[in-house]
Amino acid sequence: MNVVTGEEMHQIDRYAIEEIGLKEELLMENAGLAFVNCILPLLEKKTDRVAVLIGVGNNGGDGFVISRSLLEKGYQVDVWLIPPLEKVKGTAKYHMEVFAKCGYQILNFENFTYEHFLEKLTSCTYLIDALLGTGIRGSLRSPYKEIIPAVNKLDRTVISVDLPSGLPSSEVCEVEEAIKATYTVTLQCPKLSAFTYPAREYYGELSVVDIGIPRLAINEISNERFLWTEKDVKRTLPVRKPSSHKGSHGKALIIAGSKTMTGAPVLTTKACHRLGAGLVTLAIPDVAHEVVASQIIEATFHLCSSKNGEINDTHLSDKQLKDRYDAIAVGPGIGRNNTGSFLKTLLTDFQKPIIIDADGLYYLKRYISTLRTRGGATILTPHSGEFAFLINESIKTVEENRFSLSKQFAMQHGVYLLLKGPNTIVTTPTGNQFINPTGNSALAKGGSGDVLTGMVLALVMQQQDLQPAISNAAFLHGKAADILTSHGFSPLSVLASDLVEIMPQVLDRF
Numbered sequence: 001m002n003v004v005t006g007e008e009m010h011q012i013d014r015y016a017i018e019e020i021g022l023k024e025e026l027l028m029e030n031a032g033l034a035f036v037n038c039i040l041p042l043l044e045k046k047t048d049r050v051a052v053l054i055g056v057g058n059n060g061g062d063g064f065v066i067s068r069s070l071l072e073k074g075y076q077v078d079v080w081l082i083p084p085l086e087k088v089k090g091t092a093k094y095h096m097e098v099f100a101k102c103g104y105q106i107l108n109f110e111n112f113t114y115e116h117f118l119e120k121l122t123s124c125t126y127l128i129d130a131l132l133g134t135g136i137r138g139s140l141r142s143p144y145k146e147i148i149p150a151v152n153k154l155d156r157t158v159i160s161v162d163l164p165s166g167l168p169s170s171e172v173c174e175v176e177e178a179i180k181a182t183y184t185v186t187l188q189c190p191k192l193s194a195f196t197y198p199a200r201e202y203y204g205e206l207s208v209v210d211i212g213i214p215r216l217a218i219n220e221i222s223n224e225r226f227l228w229t230e231k232d233v234k235r236t237l238p239v240r241k242p243s244s245h246k247g248s249h250g251k252a253l254i255i256a257g258s259k260t261m262t263g264a265p266v267l268t269t270k271a272c273h274r275l276g277a278g279l280v281t282l283a284i285p286d287v288a289h290e291v292v293a294s295q296i297i298e299a300t301f302h303l304c305s306s307k308n309g310e311i312n313d314t315h316l317s318d319k320q321l322k323d324r325y326d327a328i329a330v331g332p333g334i335g336r337n338n339t340g341s342f343l344k345t346l347l348t349d350f351q352k353p354i355i356i357d358a359d360g361l362y363y364l365k366r367y368i369s370t371l372r373t374r375g376g377a378t379i380l381t382p383h384s385g386e387f388a389f390l391i392n393e394s395i396k397t398v399e400e401n402r403f404s405l406s407k408q409f410a411m412q413h414g415v416y417l418l419l420k421g422p423n424t425i426v427t428t429p430t431g432n433q434f435i436n437p438t439g440n441s442a443l444a445k446g447g448s449g450d451v452l453t454g455m456v457l458a459l460v461m462q463q464q465d466l467q468p469a470i471s472n473a474a475f476l477h478g479k480a481a482d483i484l485t486s487h488g489f490s491p492l493s494v495l496a497s498d499l500v501e502i503m504p505q506v507l508d509r510f
């Protein structure tokens with residue numbers, strides 16, 4: 001599913017109308033009807049009053065179709081037009097006239113005192129927000145500037161059309177004032193702000209409805225940002241052949257752990273096994289072997305020499321790097337006290353996929369110029385702090401520009417970048433971006449990243465195409481957290497090891 005900015009959505013609409021010949025009136029009719037179909041299960045009783053708040057643009061035009069459709073179905077609807085009648089133009093005006101010709105009444109905000117308007121809204125159970133859509137520019141102006149915070153104070157169920165009024169639809173972090181929706185029904189394509197924070201928090205529960213814009217129009221304008229959905233996972237997750245053997249599912253090497261960080265290698269290794277890796281070798285510093293080995297029975301071990309309790313030299317021969325492993329993950333719990341020069345050797349000598357996480361990313365900064373010339377694919381899995389360190393920016397800057405900065409970095413260095421966070425983004429070396437919809441705050445905990453690294457490693461070895469492998473790992477990782485929190489676990493108490501334990505049930509759903 002394509003994710004677009006408001007500007008891209010306007011161009012898509014234009015393409016559908018001007019190049020394909022669909023009428024804007026028809027698209028607006030489709031939008032209003034699709035919206036109503038989507039919200040009907042939410043409206044409990046026909047006696048509950050609904051107020052539809054209609055703004056000056058086409059979002060308001062949708063509001064007229066919605067109002068007409070609800071009235072035709074027998075709902076009690078107050079239809080509030082906020083701008084003066086004569087300000088409504090074009091297709092919105094057409095649908096306003098159709099609405100009026102059906103014999104329905106429009107309440108004009110202009111003709112009421114502000115107190116009376118609010119009083120009437122208070123008598124409604126549901127408020128439908130068709131004030132502003134993707135056409136908003138700059139800070140809110142009157143009367144929206146006053147109406148929007150007042151609506152938020154009413155504490156009603158608010159359902160926004162396309163996006164909560166006042167929100168930008170692009171990658172913008174700051175929100176001055178916007179409707180705090182309970183639900184948002186987005187038209188045709190999710191808008192980018194639905195995956196940036198704090199904007200996401202204004203959307204409430206998000207649904208997407210098809211309004212009949214042809215795929216061609218969407219792909220012609222914006223074909224680089226997608227939501228990775230459950231359907232995509234089901235379509236792309238590898239299926240094990242009955243005739244397969246352990247060698248068919250990949251021979252993984254995990255380079256992880258140190259004397260003081262013995263949990264990370266355990267989590268990464270177990271997660272890698274749980275996602276179907278055929279064989280896993282864990283390379284750890286000799287000083288950590290005894291503790292780690294006592295917790296893992298499925299892997300084999302490769303001992304590295306240590307200094308300061310951390311890996312100093314992996315002692316992996318050229319031949320081992322050339323022939324023995326199908327992919328490597330390096331970084332969880334390796335510490336930062338040595339030179340990390342072994343990472344440079346891996347990057348130049350290993351010609352297959354390498355996943356770099358955690359402290360591996362710390363060392364990577366020293367050798368970042370080697371990425372462009374690597375023989376195999378490189379997959380980096382930073383959180384905002386690690387990414388900020390890699391690109392010499394503040395965490396705030398990263399969080400405000402997650403999409404643009406990841407794209408820039410992935411294309412510049414020719415890597416797959418999995419930027420963790422709410423709505424993890426996977427960016428390919430060509431700059432395509434895939435947004436992960438699963439996961440919750442339970443994942444904001446030490447160890448959950450180590451689990452993800454093991455999952456990415458396992459799937460990368462079992463799928464030809466790397467992007468689906470990486471996106472599937474992020475999806476299943478988030479899904480594990482979602483299943484736990486919907487089955488009695490508080491987000492506070494989910495452990496990284498719980499994610500590994502529940503993986504059989506997660507996979508069972510796919």
Ligand SMILES: NC(=O)C1=CN([C@@H]2O[C@H](COP(=O)(O)OP(=O)(O)OC[C@H]3O[C@@H](n4cnc5c(N)ncnc54)[C@H](O)[C@@H]3O)[C@@H](O)[C@H]2O)[C@@H](O)CC1
Nearest residue numbers: 013027028057058059132133134135136137139140141162
């Ligand atoms: N064009 C199309 O083909 C379709 C558009 N649709 C709807 O149309 C919407 C976009 O329509 P528009 O482009 O008319 O945009 P809006 O409905 O967001 O309205 C924009 C208008 O609001 C006013 N405005 C802008 N910024 C403001 C601010 N900061 N404070 C106060 N007023 C402000 C201006 O008068 C501007 O012209 C979408 O969100 C969607 O709901 C749907 O009907 C489906 C089809």
Ligand SMILES: [K+]
Nearest residue numbers: 132161163165
């Ligand atoms: K809206």
